[in-house]
Amino acid sequence: DMEQNNSLPPFQGLASPQGAMTPGIPIFSPMMPYGSGLTPQPVTNTNSLSLLEEQHRQQQQQQASTQQGGVSGGSGQTPQLYHSQTVTTTTLPGNTPLYTTTPLTPMTPITPATPASESSGIVPQLQNIVSTVNLGCKLDLKTIALRARNAEYNPKRFAAVIMRIREPRTTALIFSSGKMVCTGAKSEEQSRLAARKYARVVQKLGFPAKFLDFKIQNMVGSCDVKFPIRLEGLVLTHQQFSSYEPELFPGLIYRMIKPRIVLLIFVSGKVVLTGAKVRGEIYEAFENIYPILKGFRKTT
Amino acid sequence: MVGTAPFPCRTTDYLFLTQCEGWISQNAVYFNHVWLAIMYHFLQTGIHRVRALCRILRLTFLMEETAETHFKQAYEHPNFIRVSLQKKEVLAGCCVLATCRQHSWPIAMGTICCLLEANPRLIGVVYQEMVKTLKIEAPPTSIINLLETHCQAYKLSPQHVHEELSESSKDLTKRAAVLLELAADAWLVTGRQPIPILTASIFLAWQSLKPTQTRLKYTLARFCQMAKVTKSSIAPKRVTELKEVLCKLGQELPWLRGDEVTPQTVIQMVDDILNHRLTLLRRALSSHEEALASESVLPPSLEDSIPGSHTNTTCLEGAVSSQTPGQTPKDPFVGEPDTVSVQQQGDVDLTCTVVMEGLPHTGPGTDSQHSQPSVPNSGKRSLFEPPSVRYAKIRRVLVPVVEVTGDEEISDSEIDSYIRTPQEIRDYVEAKEALASSDDEF
Numbered sequence: 174d175m176e177q178n179n180s181l182p183p184f185q186g187l188a189s190p191q192g193a194m195t196p197g198i199p200i201f202s203p204m205m206p207y208g209s210g211l212t213p214q215p216v217t218n219t220n221s222l223s224l225l226e227e228q229h230r231q232q233q234q235q236q237a238s239t240q241q242g243g244v245s246g247g248s249g250q251t252p253q254l255y256h257s258q259t260v261t262t263t264t265l266p267g268n269t270p271l272y273t274t275t276p277l278t279p280m281t282p283i284t285p286a287t288p289a290s291e292s293s294g295i296v297p298q299l300q301n302i303v304s305t306v307n308l309g310c311k312l313d314l315k316t317i318a319l320r321a322r323n324a325e326y327n328p329k330r331f332a333a334v335i336m337r338i339r340e341p342r343t344t345a346l347i348f349s350s351g352k353m354v355c356t357g358a359k360s361e362e363q364s365r366l367a368a369r370k371y372a373r374v375v376q377k378l379g380f381p382a383k384f385l386d387f388k389i390q391n392m393v394g395s396c397d398v399k400f401p402i403r404l405e406g407l408v409l410t411h412q413q414f415s416s417y418e419p420e421l422f423p424g425l426i427y428r429m430i431k432p433r434i435v436l437l438i439f440v441s442g443k444v445v446l447t448g449a450k451v452r453g454e455i456y457e458a459f460e461n462i463y464p465i466l467k468g469f470r471k472t473t
Numbered sequence: 474m475v476g477t478a479p480f481p482c483r484t485t486d487y488l489f490l491t492q493c494e495g496w497i498s499q500n501a502v503y504f505n506h507v508w509l510a511i512m513y514h515f516l517q518t519g520i521h522r523v524r525a526l527c528r529i530l531r532l533t534f535l536m537e538e539t540a541e542t543h544f545k546q547a548y549e550h551p552n553f554i555r556v557s558l559q560k561k562e563v564l565a566g567c568c569v570l571a572t573c574r575q576h577s578w579p580i581a582m583g584t585i586c587c588l589l590e591a592n593p594r595l596i597g598v599v600y601q602e603m604v605k606t607l608k609i610e611a612p613p614t615s616i617i618n619l620l621e622t623h624c625q626a627y628k629l630s631p632q633h634v635h636e637e638l639s640e641s642s643k644d645l646t647k648r649a650a651v652l653l654e655l656a657a658d659a660w661l662v663t664g665r666q667p668i669p670i671l672t673a674s675i676f677l678a679w680q681s682l683k684p685t686q687t688r689l690k691y692t693l694a695r696f697c698q699m700a701k702v703t704k705s706s707i708a709p710k711r712v713t714e715l716k717e718v719l720c721k722l723g724q725e726l727p728w729l730r731g732d733e734v735t736p737q738t739v740i741q742m743v744d745d746i747l748n749h750r751l752t753l754l755r756r757a758l759s760s761h762e763e764a765l766a767s768e769s770v771l772p773p774s775l776e777d778s779i780p781g782s783h784t785n786t787t788c789l790e791g792a793v794s795s796q797t798p799g800q801t802p803k804d805p806f807v808g809e810p811d812t813v814s815v816q817q818q819g820d821v822d823l824t825c826t827v828v829m830e831g832l833p834h835t836g837p838g839t840d841s842q843h844s845q846p847s848v849p850n851s852g853k854r855s856l857f858e859p860p861s862v863r864y865a866k867i868r869r870v871l872v873p874v875v876e877v878t879g880d881e882e883i884s885d886s887e888i889d890s891y892i893r894t895p896q897e898i899r900d901y902v903e904a905k906e907a908l909a910s911s912d913d914e915f
């Protein structure tokens with residue numbers, strides 16, 4: 174990576190003359206595959222898309238004067254793209270995109286006002302538990318790698334022994350300090366059992382291993398809401414919590430504050446929840462997000 | 474007196490500079506002021522880079538100032554002051570990107586990648602860190618806003634190509650916008666890279682504006698070569714998908730009288746399809762519902778037992794509700810382009826039509842007390858569905874989760890199965906030595 178930056182950055186010598194803000198000729202005209210163009214112009218109301226946008230704006234004005242709240246029976250409405258459950262829409266400042274939404278639900282996903290009777294009925298499944306434990310003694314990793322069947326150790330690549338057991342099907346990273354990380358279990362109890370087994374293996378290899386400060390560090394769950402989701406709409410209404418960059422990743426990254434959970438939401442309706450220390454946080458986070466996702470289930 | 478840490482050797486300029494940073498910070502007591510001077514130098518370099526980017530992209534003076542402010546704030550923040558020079562270079566581009574988004578200036582992240590010749594992942598990481606650090610809100614650019622600027626990159630004016638193949642940017646953008654909206658309705662846009670779908674929309678727009686044999690013979694690759702844009706490996710798939718959507722709608726054109734619409738013949742009908750898009754969508758949805766209804770009928774007892782499910786009636790609001798019993802299921806085809814008044818007659822829900830649940834069963838690995846029936850994704854039963862739903866990956870067979878307490882007895886035999894026997898250890902050492910010696914020979 175450093176080699177790439179060996180030469181001077183490509184912008185040297187490209188500074189425009191003093192006072193020239195918009196050069197008359199393009200200074201830099203590569204084939205830019207990502208479409209910024211040499212003359213990018215923000216979308217205005219008078220551009221060539223005005224026909225569709227004009228229709229859309231008229232729809233917004235009509236909706237603002239018609240019924241409020243909830244999803245109407247559809248009369249007087251036109252197909253709305255990335256629309257939430259509301260009928261009123263607002264345009265973003267300086268922009269009149271075709272896909273507009275309006276937040277009906279509060280912007281904070283902390284505890285949406287969802288009565289208990291409207292529980293989703295979907296229970297996220299735990300997929301991975303990461304835990305740590307202190308074996309309480311220094312370890313000779315070369316000895317462990319030599320004498321254990323299920324161990325691999327490549328100090329040039331990583332400074333820990335990678336050990337695996339069959340049941341529970343897990344992987345452990347064992348460090349020379351005596352600290353150990355256990356991953357791959359499907360429940361907290363399985364993770365604890367697996368960590369104990371690894372500790373027993375290390376004991377059998379001749380080290381005075383203990384089992385100190387076992388702690389669940391991270392829990393990952395997943396579920397499926399069974400309907401497709403308009404991610405573009407969700408990122409507009411929950412901007413401060415969402416990150417949706419389809420150029421980088423197909424899912425929307427939702428950082429919930431309470432509980433402090435990160436959700437990966439995909440267009441198919443599949444949701445991954447991670448960052449929990451207890452499983453209740455996973456369930457709570459899903460119950461918080463479900464009504465929000467339902468709002469983006471339909472295009473109207 | 475200078476500290477005892479060895480002075481970095483001058484190998485490459487970049488390596489030298491980064492090692493200088495490290496060396497100086499180790500001797501901070503003596504070189505604190507030198508370090509500050511170097512940091513100030515890099516800050517100025519970064520600001521120049523920001524200005525250059527703004528001028529290349531022809532941003533306004535206000536946007537340039539905003540980008541500079543963002544860069545200064547980010548650079549001096551503890552999260553960025555000690556990052557690598559490479560990240561600081563990328564930070565400049567990220568500040569420009571954030572500024573463009575705040576001012577609704579359509580620009581793709583890929584453009585910044587291209588200008589900086591940086592890894593898109595690195596730009597993504599730095600951008601998200603920067604936005605979080607500075608607590609700024611930069612709404613992502615809508616794909617429809619990117620379309621116009623993307624169109625301008627295509628050299629299709631009469632001075633670039635033959636008159637028969639030329640097309641004005643305005644007409645192209647207009648037609649491509651409608652195609653793009655149709656693609657978005659049909660779930661071809663969400664969760665996917667924007668550039669290939671933009672390329673596909675523009676290509677089909679170009680073909681459909683003048684569907685002559687000459688244009689229809691052009692492949693996407695040849696079109697990109699002619700228009701002097703970079704070919705995308707994904708765009709051909711988007712063209713195929715978009716054509717499938719157009720075929721589904723084209724099938725509903727009444728004057729075809731049941732003739733099949735193929736991807737090869739659909740381009741000539743794009744004009745009609747787009748002009749009557751909404752009506753065709755409604756008709757297509759109605760046909761689809763009828764087809765689904767005739768496939769199976771759900772017993773009434775199961776309709777209400779499935780959580781979150783819908784009954785046999787459609788979720789298609791408006792389009793069906795506007796019909797009273799006794800009317801023919803399909804809307805009468807007016808034959809005129811959809812107008813605002815026609816659009817107001819009903820909205821079209823493309824994501825949720827008839828949801829026909831299967832029989833409930835408990836899948837393996839379910840750790841909930843109440844068994845959930847296997848409810849198919851509602852997108853699967855609709856006319857249009859996200860491709861990730863239609864072509865879902867085959868799931869691994871889940872092994873039943875064994876309930877444990879975590880405090881079970883661990884048998885010695887199980888642990889012994891993970892320990893090598895003395896003979897195995899000897900064999901392993903011999904094999905390792907043999908491998909090491911054979912490596913030395915080579």
